[in-house]
Amino acid sequence: MKRLKCLRSMVAMVLLLGVSSLSAQNSDYPGNYAKAPRFKALLCYSETAEPAHVEFGHQAVDFFKDLTVGNGYILDVATSFSGYDYDKLAAYDVVIAINTVPGSKSERDAFEKYMENGGGWMGFHAAGYNDASTKWPWFNQFLGCGTFLCNNWPPQPALLDVNLTNHPVTKNLPVSFVAPKNEWYMWNEPADKRDNVDVLLSLSQKNYPIGLKDVVSHGEWPVVWTNRNYRMIYLNFGHGDREFSDATQNLLIINALRWIVSRSPKGDTFKR
Secondary structure (H helix, E strand, C coil): HHHHHHHHHHHHHHHHHHHHHHHHHHHHHCCCCCCCCCCCEEECCCCCCCCHHHHHHHHHHHHHHHCCCCCCCCEEEEECCCCCCCHCCCCCEEEEEECCCCCCCCHHHEEEEEEEECCCCEEEHHHHHCHHHHHHHHHHHCCCCEEEEECCCEEEEEEECCCCCCCCCCCCCEEEEEEECCCCCCEEECHHHCCCCEEEEEECCHHCCCCCCEEEEECCCCCEEEEEEEEEEEEEECCCCCCCCCCCHHHHHHHHHHHHHHHCCCCHHCCC
């Protein structure tokens, strides 16, 4: 009988410790699992762009679709901005522009209104291209730089320097890394000349001269930046089918997506 009472006491103690341990775990549990998709994104790319930019578009669709595994967010894919008025755009927490921008006046008006009212934008490479023929001054104000000036050719890898190491997009990146081959754009007025722009990464001066056919020998070359007046980030890579071959650059892309979404006027969905 004494042995039975002792056994019962031990079982009760084990159960009590187990419950206490579970309670302690629940009170300081590190996981934050979503019960529904956290946000909604529209990825827009063109099938009629330069072939290398279309290749990037196809791989970008696969890359961002892979990130929806587990129903973490909703991703809609479109091959143009046609039909996306302000009300439709407003349904998305972020617009991921791969190789195209709104073209018609109605598309541009809708996009301007979307961004001026707290919309999110993540643009790559050709999605930021504009020159004298673009005739969209608001876009230059939004992008935070001048028109296109020149680029290296052929596309090639390059050493990138992290300018702001404590920014949420760059805080877990090395201070410099070699990015996959790309056609790097330079602008008439670099983004780092504007007070409202934070340049996160730049092409290292160690790359100069860069190019074999079209050679760039000097100049300021911001690669990733954000205009603090908007919820946006621009990443100047997106040429060809090798852009998602580097883990560091992929981490940068995911960081950028998360950061843009986390700053939604609706609040940080990752903390809910």
